[in-house]
Amino acid sequence: MKKRILIVVGTRPNFVKITQFKKVAKNFSNLELKIAHTGQHFDEKMSDIFLKQFHLEVDYFLNIENGSPNNLIAKILLKLEEVISSFKPDLLLCVGDVNSTLAAAICANKLNIKLGHIESGLRSDDREMPEEINRILTDELSDLCFVTEKSGVENLLKTGKNDHQIAFVGNTMIDTLVHFEDEIEKSTILEELALNKSNYILTTIHRPSNVDSKEGLLKMIALFQQISFQKTVVFPIHPRTKNNLLKFDLFDKLYKISNLKIINPQNYFAFQKLIKYSFCLITDSGGIQEETTFQKIPCLTLRENTERPSTILEGTNQLMPFDADKIQSFIQNLQNGVAKESKIPAFWDGKATERILQKCSQYLS
Numbered sequence: 001m002k003k004r005i006l007i008v009v010g011t012r013p014n015f016v017k018i019t020q021f022k023k024v025a026k027n028f029s030n031l032e033l034k035i036a037h038t039g040q041h042f043d044e045k046m047s048d049i050f051l052k053q054f055h056l057e058v059d060y061f062l063n064i065e066n067g068s069p070n071n072l073i074a075k076i077l078l079k080l081e082e083v084i085s086s087f088k089p090d091l092l093l094c095v096g097d098v099n100s101t102l103a104a105a106i107c108a109n110k111l112n113i114k115l116g117h118i119e120s121g122l123r124s125d126d127r128e129m130p131e132e133i134n135r136i137l138t139d140e141l142s143d144l145c146f147v148t149e150k151s152g153v154e155n156l157l158k159t160g161k162n163d164h165q166i167a168f169v170g171n172t173m174i175d176t177l178v179h180f181e182d183e184i185e186k187s188t189i190l191e192e193l194a195l196n197k198s199n200y201i202l203t204t205i206h207r208p209s210n211v212d213s214k215e216g217l218l219k220m221i222a223l224f225q226q227i228s229f230q231k232t233v234v235f236p237i238h239p240r241t242k243n244n245l246l247k248f249d250l251f252d253k254l255y256k257i258s259n260l261k262i263i264n265p266q267n268y269f270a271f272q273k274l275i276k277y278s279f280c281l282i283t284d285s286g287g288i289q290e291e292t293t294f295q296k297i298p299c300l301t302l303r304e305n306t307e308r309p310s311t312i313l314e315g316t317n318q319l320m321p322f323d324a325d326k327i328q329s330f331i332q333n334l335q336n337g338v339a340k341e342s343k344i345p346a347f348w349d350g351k352a353t354e355r356i357l358q359k360c361s362q363y364l365s
Contacts, residue, residue: 002029002030002031002032003030003031003032003090003091003360003361003364003365004031004032004033004034004087004088004089004090004091005025005031005032005033005034005089005090005091005092005093005360005364006033006034006035006036006083006084006087006089006091006092006093007021007033007034007035007036007092007093007094007095008035008036008038008080008092008093008094008095008100008101008104009035009036009037009038009095009100010037010038010039010040010076010098010099010100010101011040011096011098011100012050013096013098013286013287014095014096014098014100014101015050015051015054015056016050016054016173016176016268016287017095017096017118017119017172017173017176018035018056018095018118018172018353019054019056019172019175019176019179019180020172020175020176020179020353021033021035021353021356021357022035022056022057024353024354024357025357027354027357028357028358028361030361030364030365031357031360031361031364033357034059034060034087034089035056035057035058035059035060036058036059036060036061036062036080036083037058037060037061037062038062038064038076038079038080038100038103038104039061039062039063039064039065039066040064040066040072040076040098040099040100049267050267050268053180053183053267053268053269054176054180054268060083060087062075062076062079062080062083063079064076064079069099069130072099072100072103073099073102073103073106076099076100076103076104076107077103077106077107077110080103080104080107081107081111084107084108084111084113089113090113090114090364091113091114091115091116091144091360091363091364092104092107092108092113092114092115092116093115093116093117093118093356093360094108094115094116094117094118094138095118095119096118096119097119097122097131097132097134097135097138097307098131098134099130099134101117101134101138102133102134102137102138105117105137105138105141105142106137106141108141109141114143114144114363115141115142115143115144116142116143116144116145116146116356116360117138117139117142117144117145117146118146118172118356119146119148119171119172120135120138120139120142120145120146120147120152120156120166121139121145121147121148121151121152121153121154121155121156121166122135122148122149122151122152122155122307122308123135123136123151123155123307124305124306124307125305126304126305131286131307132307135307139156139159139161140159142165143165144165144167144359144360144363145161145165145166145167146167146169146356146359147166147167147168147169148169148170148171148172148290148308148310148352149171149308149309149310149345149346150168150310150345150346151309151310152166152168153166153168167355167356167359168346168347169347169352169355169356169359170346170347170348170349170351170352170355171290171345171347171348171352172352172353172356173287173290173291174290174294174348174349174350174352175350175351175352175353176268177272177291177294177295177350178349178350179350180268180269180272183269184269184272184273184276185273186269187269187270187272187273189266189270189271189273189274190273190274190277193234193261193263195232195234195261195277197277198277198278198279199231199232199279200231200232200233200234200261200278200279201227201230201231201232201233201234201278201279201280201281201282201331202234202236202274202275202278202280202281202282203224203233203234203235203281203282203283204235204236204238204281204282204283204284204285204288205220205235205238205241205282205283205284205302206238206240206241206284206285207284207285207303208240209284210284210302210322211238211240211241211244212240212244214248214250216322217241217244217245217248217250218250219322219324220241220254220322221250221253221254221257222324223282223322223324223327224254224257224260225257226324226325226327226328227282227324227327227328227331228257228258228259228260229259230328230331230332230335231259231279231331232259232260232261233257233259233260233261234261234263234274234278235260235261235262235263236263236264236265236266236271236274237262237263237264237265238265239265272291275288275291275292275295275297276295276297278297279298279334280297280298280299280300280330280331280334281297281298281299281300282299282300282302282327283299283300283301283302284301284302284303285301286306286307286308289301289306289308289311289315289317290308290311290315290348292311292315292316292317293310293311293314293315293316293317293342293344293345293348294344294348296316296342296344297316298316298318298334298339298340299311299315299316299317299318300317300318300320300327300330301317301318301319301320302320302321302322302327303319304319304321305319306319310345314342314343314344314345315342315343315344315345316339316340316342318330318340
């Protein structure tokens with residue numbers, strides 16, 4: 001009898017991390033794998049197009065309407081229990097660090113289902129980040145911890161996990177980049193935006209600490225005003241950022257910056273092509289730090305910490321406070337040919353999904 005695995009996802013970054021699971025699972029005769037989508041991120045323009053681009057077949061849609069974290073988690077627990085009762089998985093896999101991840105982990109624990117955590121062991125050591133609490137609690141409940149980088153192994157061992165529970169498998173986000181390389185290259189986004197390769201700065205800024213206050217938004221606008229003198233700035237604007245700009249009556253001030261291209265959030269292929277051919281990237285995001293490291297694009301992360309230290313120790317990433325003068329100096333150094341040496345971390349080779357399912361197959365045998 002085949003062993004059943006249920007993967008639970010909830011947000012667009014989660015989708016990127018599981019695109020190869022159904023395909024690879026077909027190589028394991030003892031496994032049956034299904035995907036449940038909580039609906040934490042679902043809108044036709046973004047989530048639906050991601051699923052279509054990845055040819056990702058979701059077996060269970062929980063259709064949870066977003067609300068407060070408590071409300072969301074409670075609804076997921078109830079809906080996911082119904083799915084588990086129907087499918088009867090031997091192992092539940094949850095992904096990343098979002099509220100859907102924690103909800104899935106709690107549900108598996110209360111229903112006595114074995115739990116695996118994909119992207120386990122990452123730590124920012126900043127407990128003011130909701131994602132950090134989600135990571136800690138999910139790892140505590142997990143029977144199998146699938147790790148993307150060396151720091152994850154060290155963090156998990158400190159918490160009492162043993163070697164048998166930890167699998168250093170690599171990064172499934174890179175599996176997606178490798179598998180869809182041709183589709184990314186075919187994107188026409190550069191032509192659509194009249195961009196020249198390596199001659200624009202790509203930016204993503206959406207974290208509450210940066211965009212939820214008028215002061216933070218004015219800092220962002222001042223930054224764009226300053227660096228747009230050096231290069232064209234491309235800014236896929238996050239709904240949260242846009243809504244707050246409108247709320248504080250600042251959108252027109254941003255829109256008037258002459259060398260700034262404000263664009264809507266992009267589909268996966270278009271955005272990855274923008275990353276691949278950018279001069280550098282300025283962000284406050286998490287996964288982008290990994291994608292730029294793989295593409296060997298200089299990345300400046302406007303945060304005091306990162307849960308992905310390999311992107312700094314080995315990759316192209318650099319942490320920096322939100323200081324326009326320091327950021328401008330960083331860009332000037334790049335223009336002068338001064339960039340940090342980097343390499344792609346171990347196991348970021350497009351085969352992480354295979355390693356995860358191999359471990360699952362052995363564990364369930």
